[in-house]
Amino acid sequence: MKHIRLSIVGFGTVGRWLADAVYRRGTWLERECGVKVSVVSVATRRGGFIHCDAGFDIPNLLNYLVAGKALADYPGVQWWENALEGLAATEYDVLAETSNTNPRDPEPALSHIRVALERGTHVITSSKGACAAAALELTALAKKRGVHFRMESTVMSGTPVLSTLQEGLAGTRVIGFRGILNGTANHILSKMADGLDYSSALADAKYYGYAEPDPTDDVEGYDIVAKVRILTAVAFGQTVSADQVILRGITEITQNEVQQAAQNKCRIKLLASVQLGQKSNSPEARHIPLECRVEPVALPLTDPLSRIDGVMNALTVKSDTVSEITIIGPGAGPEQAGQGIFTDLATVARSLGAF
Numbered sequence: 001m002k003h004i005r006l007s008i009v010g011f012g013t014v015g016r017w018l019a020d021a022v023y024r025r026g027t028w029l030e031r032e033c034g035v036k037v038s039v040v041s042v043a044t045r046r047g048g049f050i051h052c053d054a055g056f057d058i059p060n061l062l063n064y065l066v067a068g069k070a071l072a073d074y075p076g077v078q079w080w081e082n083a084l085e086g087l088a089a090t091e092y093d094v095l096a097e098t099s100n101t102n103p104r105d106p107e108p109a110l111s112h113i114r115v116a117l118e119r120g121t122h123v124i125t126s127s128k129g130a131c132a133a134a135a136l137e138l139t140a141l142a143k144k145r146g147v148h149f150r151m152e153s154t155v156m157s158g159t160p161v162l163s164t165l166q167e168g169l170a171g172t173r174v175i176g177f178r179g180i181l182n183g184t185a186n187h188i189l190s191k192m193a194d195g196l197d198y199s200s201a202l203a204d205a206k207y208y209g210y211a212e213p214d215p216t217d218d219v220e221g222y223d224i225v226a227k228v229r230i231l232t233a234v235a236f237g238q239t240v241s242a243d244q245v246i247l248r249g250i251t252e253i254t255q256n257e258v259q260q261a262a263q264n265k266c267r268i269k270l271l272a273s274v275q276l277g278q279k280s281n282s283p284e285a286r287h288i289p290l291e292c293r294v295e296p297v298a299l300p301l302t303d304p305l306s307r308i309d310g311v312m313n314a315l316t317v318k319s320d321t322v323s324e325i326t327i328i329g330p331g332a333g334p335e336q337a338g339q340g341i342f343t344d345l346a347t348v349a350r351s352l353g354a355f
């Protein structure tokens, strides 16, 4: 049976969930993907990078870290001060990059991903910042090296959006999309519609693990801008800069506006929308411009997106063949993000496995 050595850089909520899933779902990976997966290295910002050729005893490693002990003191491992050094010096087949970059900043994840792809290693990642900035570059690099680069959990977490666009709708020409792409903001707006105040709803979202480390990224819409940039790369093969997205967050929305919208049979939602603009007549123009917006919109109750509540997200895609499809599912939470990256691992594993 094929053996896959997995390195997990960023060993927080998502990274640990993935390691635990590799352990719990070991038999499933063997049976369904024809591979045995072992975690051979893990890294954190403060603890550095540890490597164990034989693969870690995962429950033991997780318990060790819960006890607050230092990675460098873990018995029987090689240690490097940082992930970049460890990634350059060790052997592994797949890198799972799950460090906590913010959606506006590609680093440190981007450097980790580049190092791994350059040396011909498959990469799966939950880092929205790196993918927003460089999805097309990283996809091209992976193609050149003949390896996978997958980022399912970066948009709508464990709800399969990117694989639906790439595999489920293969070859279709996307015309546009609109959606609700942030669980925290949607949870806040839903709770405000129920009469709860903004700060209690935000506290809720933090408690459930939906919010970014800096929730400004959620409520001001930067997280959605990152997701829009990833979606435009996948759906249109185009890179848009953050400045090209017209952006307004929800921090100015008052309880009064939310109630007023309800009286008008509407719900205020932080809506992302991308549509094709006018094609330029200039012969140099390589792409049809995209009109990208992230802004609060009062949607009538007749619009299905108005009824997507709480942590649920939704994306409606228009294309030339299937006219319109809508994908609905939870868009945030540790388990959801963990499932998204596990799906990427399973896709890579299947392609490398015995069947």
Ligand SMILES: NC(=O)C1=CN([C@@H]2O[C@H](COP(=O)(O)OP(=O)(O)OC[C@H]3O[C@@H](n4cnc5c(N)ncnc54)[C@H](O)[C@@H]3O)[C@@H](O)[C@H]2O)C=CC1
Pocket (backbone or CB within 6 Å): 009, 010, 011, 012, 013, 014, 015, 043, 044, 045, 046, 083, 098, 099, 100, 101, 102, 108, 126, 127, 128, 129, 153, 154, 157, 209, 210, 331, 332, 333, 334, 337
């Ligand atoms: N929690 C969620 O609902 C979702 C999270 N994500 C993304 O997944 C990523 C991970 O999220 P969490 O696990 O919740 O974050 P976390 O804060 O629990 O863990 C992040 C880990 O990365 C490590 N790290 C940071 N800088 C590093 C560096 N230079 N080298 C090595 N390790 C480093 C930290 O030490 C920590 O172990 C983030 O980029 C997040 O935006 C994506 C989708 C949903």
Ligand SMILES: N[C@@H](CC=O)C(=O)O
Pocket (backbone or CB within 6 Å): 154, 156, 157, 181, 182, 183, 184, 185, 210, 211, 212, 218, 223, 331, 332, 333
């Ligand atoms: N903070 C994000 C997490 C997932 O991407 C959200 O609330 O949607």
